Amino acid sequence: MSSVNKVVAHSLFTDFDISLWKAGKNFRAYDKLGSHVIEVDGTKGTYFSVWAPSARAVSVVGDFNYWNRQEHKLNPRWDSSGIWEGFLPGLGNGTVYKYAIDGPDGEHLEKGDPFARLWEVPPKTASVVWDTYYEWDDKEWMDKRIEANGIDRPYSVYECHLGSWKKKEGGMESLSYRELAVELVAYLKKMNFTHVEFLPVMEHPYFPSWGYQITGYFAPSSRFGGPQDFMYLVDELHKAGIGVILDWVPSHFPTDDHGLAQFDGTHLFDHEDPRLGFHPDWKSAIFNYGRNEVRSFLISNALFWLDRYHIDGLRVDAVASMLYLDYSRKEGEWIPNKYGGNENLEAIGFLREFNETIFREYPDTMTIAEESTAFSGVSRPTYVGGLGFGQKWMMGWMHDTLGYFKHEPIHRSYHHGEITFSLVYAFSENFMLPLSHDEVVHGKGPLIDRMPGDEWQRFANMRALYGYMYTHPGSKLLFMGGEFGQTTEWSIEKGIDWNLTKYAPHKTLQKFVADLNKLYQSTTALYEKAYDPKGFEWIDGGDHQNSVLSYLRRGKKEKDIAVVINNFTPAVRHHYRIGVPFKGTYAAILNSDEEKYGGTGNYDLPKLKAADSEWNGRPYHLEMTIPPLSTVVLKLQGKK
Structure with missing residues (x-):
């Protein structure tokens, strides 16, 4: 009974x-x-x-x-x-x-x-059975969140897998939400990141899926604690001034017996025809975006995390796989839309409604698309035909940049276009520059292994890569471990190797990233016009012989400029001239070759006074020594 x-x-x-x-x-x-x-x-x-x-x-x-x-x-x-x-x-x-x-x-x-x-x-x-009651203590953050999430604000995002960020001493066990609320929050504060992005926290049966095969869309994973424990983590992040972005997966779901698949004995949430309802890459089911109740389910889920968990943004996974009916399919394995094309019209309509709803209900939050194709208008408003996302991952920049840095410096002059091509289309979307988890798995190895040369050159290349990334138009995302030069491929079982930070090359790289984050947030010219072509101007993008890039970043005020010089070879460039638009004195606010960052320390940059003669098509110029494998940022001194 x-x-x-x-x-x-x-x-x-x-x-x-x-x-x-x-x-x-x-x-x-x-x-x-x-x-x-x-x-x-x-x-x-x-x-x-x-x-x-x-x-x-x-x-x-x-x-x-x-x-x-x-x-x-x-x-x-x-x-x-x-x-x-x-x-x-x-x-x-x-x-x-x-x-x-x-x-x-x-x-x-x-x-x-x-x-x-x-x-x-x-x-x-x-x-x-559980409730989501929680007494929040983040009113100050929520009241002014728009200041941190605005499109003209700095986004420096730390991408993090909660289960493998740090393991408990001497074991394989993950930290709990409450433990992360102490250790992770303190670390992000120390490293000066503005936001953290969690790989999917929603409940998933298979830990090695990294969270991307979700069965419990409305529940944070109980592996690390209960709902209120996760709320406490978000609360503490907000009190520390750090925004929280969640990875959200409306593109597919696993076929586990206890999950959404064949829920009532029919293909309730997906399509019956496998040409529409089965994903060949992930061996999972695809949501039926044309079914009204499924749209209610998914958009309710998105709002739930913003509503009950005070989440500040959603990064939408695998958008490209949603947009195209023939994604990863051969001829005969997919069904064209009613016009005979390969666009998934129902998914496009769903994504537009998702974005419209998010920004209507929570205008101080952000949506970010992981989208790897040339689909037009991903981050443009729906009223002009776009999908309505706030930002889009710049996958082309990531691919070209890592490809460029893999070349030996002596050969980079022949591949100069790889490092400059992103600026051809940099303002076609509101781009986020990702160096994500996808780049350190499946045999790709850690980022440091892409860098050529001896140990000093490898870490100098990493600093030059990050210096270029943080001064390039767009917001930034870096996967955990990359900030100190993790030397092995990411493993969710082992976590990242914090012991490396005891050694000078890793410790100094870590300090460099912390200082880069601080510089990025304090230098308005680096973020105020991140998505506006008026915020970027080549000084000389064509010096392929020296593998040197120089450009201006501009803020909203006329004389709010940052002069950026990247030297992608170990050769020191003496008496190098840079054309500048304004007369006055320029001071270095970043030199990645400083000794405290693991650089040579031999090329301190004094304050430079602009000479009154034309160079690079500008009325004034600076003459300087550019350190090896470095990024240098100069700022015009005096009144703006």
């Missing part, structure tokens, strides 16, 4: 809620669907509701009824919404449960709750 009373007929839905759900416009569906601890007629219990339109019967099973699917059956709504619901007196937070679903063909399924706020710790797969 069950220790819980029978199901009581009860509903949290209004007719309007249902009409919105069916129209694909219920973007707060998490307020009603799922499990909710409430009180009905003076009796506390849990209300359950689940969308399973093709089911013959749905019941709630768990330890409380010995997993008996005949015991607590939910009631189907009368309105053809496909929602089953009911109130179970006596159940509360901590109740472990699943939905037992009888499919249309008589199969017996046991599914986790798509809207569950908490799941059991994997490898267990049941959902857990």
